[in-house]
Amino acid sequence: VMNWTFSNRQRAIEIPVNVAYSSDAARVVELLRRAAAEDPRVAKEPAPQALFLKFDADFVTFQLRVFTDKFSEWVQL
Numbered sequence: 001v002m003n004w005t006f007s008n009r010q011r012a013i014e015i016p017v018n019v020a021y022s023s024d025a026a027r028v029v030e031l032l033r034r035a036a037a038e039d040p041r042v043a044k045e046p047a048p049q050a051l052f053l054k055f056d057a058d059f060v061t062f063q064l065r066v067f068t069d070k071f072s073e074w075v076q077l
Helices: 025-038
Strands: 011-019 048-056 060-067
Touching: 011 025, 025 048, 025 060
Parallel strands: none
Antiparallel strands: 011 060, 048 060
């Protein structure tokens, strides 16, 4: 077991985002990345990622993955 936060204050945050099947996947990815990049609490490196995660019965799930060095604010982010 390794404690990555002991020497590095960056924290990964993964946010699931559900969208309708009819949504344009490329546009969803673009909007998620742009929204993350515009938030000053999100680290520039590593860059925010938006990924397709899964199909569900009623929607498609994407995941927005970002890092922050604002360790005490990760819940609000």
